[in-house]
Amino acid sequence: MKKLTPADPEARSDDLVAENVAKLKALFPELITEGPNGAAVNVDVLKQLVGDATVTDCDEKYGLNWHGKRQARQLALTPSTGTLRPAPEDSVDWDTTQNLVIEGDNLEVLKLLQKSYAGKVKLIYIDPPYNTGKDFVYPDNFQDSIKNYLELTGQVEGGRKISSNTEASGRFHTDWLNMMYPRLKLARNLLREDGVLFISIDDGEIGHLRTLCDEVFGAENFCGVIKRRAARKTAFLRKRMTDMCDYVVAYVRSDAAAPLSAGQVSDGTRPVFNEGNTVSVRVLRSGAIAKCGDGTYNAGTYAARSLSFELLDDLKVTDGRVARDVRIRGPWRINQETLDRTLFVTRNLGLRRTMLPEELDQAKLLNDLLDDNTCYNEKGSEELQQLFEATVFNNPKPRGLIEYLASAAGVKEKELVLDFFAGSGTTGHAVMAQNAADGGNRRYILVQLPEPVDPENKEQKVAADFCDKLGKPRNIAELTKERLRRAARKIQDENPQFAGDLGFRVFKLDTSNIRAWNPKPDDLEAELFAHQDHIVEGRSEADILYELLLKLGLDLCVPIQEKEVKSQGTEGKKYTVYAVGYGVLIACLSEEIAVDDVEALGQGIVGWRKELAPAGETTCVFRDSAFADDEAKTNLAAILNQNGIANVRSL
Known part of the structure; x- marks a missing residue:
């Protein structure tokens, strides 16, 4: 028999206000918004719904607003009160490496990096916490973020409970936006003029993220959204639709950035007709390749996919070649000169042309990642399992995804890659692996909060036990560093001739070394x-x-x-x-x-x-x-x- 306590819902009276809000939301979803203390009613919208003509449109404007936005913007402008202390004992090849791993609240770290790295980063990739309605460990204190960080990491007494980020609080989106906004503002300053930003996100916040990035980076610098198949199989946990994909949102710093490339074009064919083009006559020359089979094809109208064209002469094919010149009327997308330089490939008279020499080796534009098995999360889990022989992270991003994005952004010699939600360290691993593959010397900066892992938490127990096995504090940053150490050894074993940089310098966020005047x-x-x-x-x-x-x-x-x-x-x-x-x-x-x-x-x-x-x-x-x-x-x-x-x- 269960004993009721005052905390049990059954022991409390009904929340009539919550019920009324739920009823209003069911009838008029636009009426309910987020306020400082939870769900709030937009009075102006209510007046409009009941026909009150006193509502004006003076405050209407396009944009994304939420409670705390002004404070979040100011937070990005507030100088840091901390510093980064070197930790050679945690580092690899301290004296020679050009890579950085920084432990600390990434908001403070981004502030500290402004002078040294402004306008120097070629690629920023981040995989921020998805807004699942659970707690996420970035509860910025608008008065003193360094104090907040020290409390979270147990470096000072008086730690406080992390604010809950539940949908029932009415701040489901607000908390996440307040966390992301100042970080994106600071991150933009670090990008080079030709720099690229990639953000992994799911469908919970992609709409808000797009609008947020439009404001921070400018809508004109939006490149597109890459749809990525994250899992081979669905978990069948969704209520209405399966969830097997997430997204990578892409922005550039300015027009100086090159087009995002998905590799090089090496061969292929191109269409010759385009719907809506002016209909004209071109001549298919004798000797063109014809894969439609030998024989004679009578003059007349034929279809090329949804388009039609007309043979004005009989087309005779001998030994896979056009036997004599043939006039063709259609909505051509190429001129006669281009036509004369190319050989036609015809299947059931579906006309296409071979590519011109100057078109070969051009960059293919970036597209979705739906069938690339190197970019599944399962691949990321396999990679970590090989390194740790344990499941220390759930659904880590695969190395192949970061390598693909770095290639798309054109990250080359000595250029810098930044990830300020480093997690398992996939970005650093990918940069080192790519350097070993092509002899490059790209650099990385990873930032990770030493977020504690709890052995009493079922999902975190393996990670906590692994930290104990290493003799290290139980936090994610320790696992990030260990992954990089093991990845470096594996890369060196697989590439014994590689003499490049496989190390990293560790710095830890702390209060300034210079004493502030704060007398009692x-x-x-x-x-x-x-x-x-x-x-x-x-x-x-x-x-x-x-x-x-x-x-x-x-x-x-x-x-x-x-x-x-x-x-x-x-x-x-x-x-x-x-x-x-x-x-x-x-x-x-x-x-x-x-x-x-x-x-x-x-x-x-x-x-x-x-x-x-x-x-x-x-x-x-x-x-x-x-x-x-x-x-x-x-x-x-x-x-x-x-x-x-x-x-x-x-x-």
């Missing part, structure tokens, strides 16, 4: 002393250095060199100096710089810069708290300025 009013004196050093306690020189790269707009894989400069003192102290990008940035992040060592340090930096001979200006950076007094700081700046280094900064 009850103990201002203590706060002043605590903020004497502007660097957060426990942060390494590498942490600070890579934050400088982000702030100065330098690539996170730019070469970094180290050199020790000896002091002039009797203690023989040495100062570590870093040169980034062959001298574009020079930094000494020592915690203390003795007054007597200012001259030696300054001259050491000047001499090394001359050796490096950077192409542009050099920025020099030091810890502000490292100097004993302002005089020492001024003297060092003067030495550098006198030797052509004018841009000197302190943290």
Whole structure:
């Protein structure tokens, strides 16, 4: 016997408001919209439905609006409060690789990448969470997204429950749109002028996504929608129609992007007639190929598919060739010159022409993926099963799909591919595999939230157990990195001669290394002393250095060199100096710089810069708290300025 509790529906009275809303929605679907607290009634529409003439059209305009859109737009414009901390211990070939894997909320990461990678990405592919009505882990806090990320990943105390995204909440579409809008705004900035965006989506949000992307990228930059058969067999779970396909929506950054290619044309034929064209007479020359069989075909009217044409002369065929010239009247799409350069192929007198030499090897435009077994989700599952020997992800995108899209976008040497919903890491795997296949050196950036996997959740148990087996935290980002490690080993084993890049640098989103001024009013004196050093306690020189790269707009894989400069003192102290990008940035992040060592340090930096001979200006950076007094700081700046280094900064 079940015991009722106050939480059980049977123990509560009927929700009359919900019933009334449901009845109104059944009668007038356009009447119900989404509001801040759930389903809402559009009063203006209600007035129109009952014939109230006071409703005006002053607010009517074409577009997609939802609750929170203004805040979502502002969120994309709000500066990031975080940084990316290097994690060499999680990386592969840290010193040489040009690939990046970034753990963190992709909204914050996209903000941080703006200076360094704006206008540099050739292809963005994303497979965002499909809006299934279940929770999705991107509940942006409009006040402090970095705090939200830290709470989700357990790096601070006081974690909060993730907002539910259920259809019953009345925010089924609103939550998803608020999640996607700022990310797409930021992603657009990263694309090159000839860049391409592909987004995998199902039929639940494709309509909204199209309208959203039209607003962000411009409707004129919409390329089309690729219909992809995602499964070989249907699950028969749909109420009215089977669901075996999803979609890939394609946009370009601008007209500078080339047509999306589905490979090269190598052979084939082309039609010669076109409905609606002016009817005229052309001559089919003697010697043209004829596959209609030897014999004589009497003059008269014949059909070519739905079109008709007229033989004005008898057509005689001998040994598969036209025996003499024949006049033909029809709605020709080619002129006599083109006709003379081509050989006709005729089957039951259905006339077609062979392709001209200049038409061969032209690009075929992109089309649907309905019969390509390399693009089924089952193929993606097979690929992961081979790598992990376990089902750690459900329905991962197959490598073949990403390779197809990258080829369509024309991603070539040293060009950059970005995926900020990295998931199982298929995009990175595909880029490495394609490089191994053709000897290329394409690069990738993957961004993945370290979303926890729960061993108590039936669908996540295998993934959680696998993380335990690896001795890693239970989250998706760890599985992403492990997939890339295993894929790299497999690619190397299968291509032993390949000497390209199979590594990746790992960075993790965290709060800034530079301490923000946020004093406690009850103990201002203590706060002043605590903020004497502007660097957060426990942060390494590498942490600070890579934050400088982000702030100065330098690539996170730019070469970094180290050199020790000896002091002039009797203690023989040495100062570590870093040169980034062959001298574009020079930094000494020592915690203390003795007054007597200012001259030696300054001259050491000047001499090394001359050796490096950077192409542009050099920025020099030091810890502000490292100097004993302002005089020492001024003297060092003067030495550098006198030797052509004018841009000197302190943290």
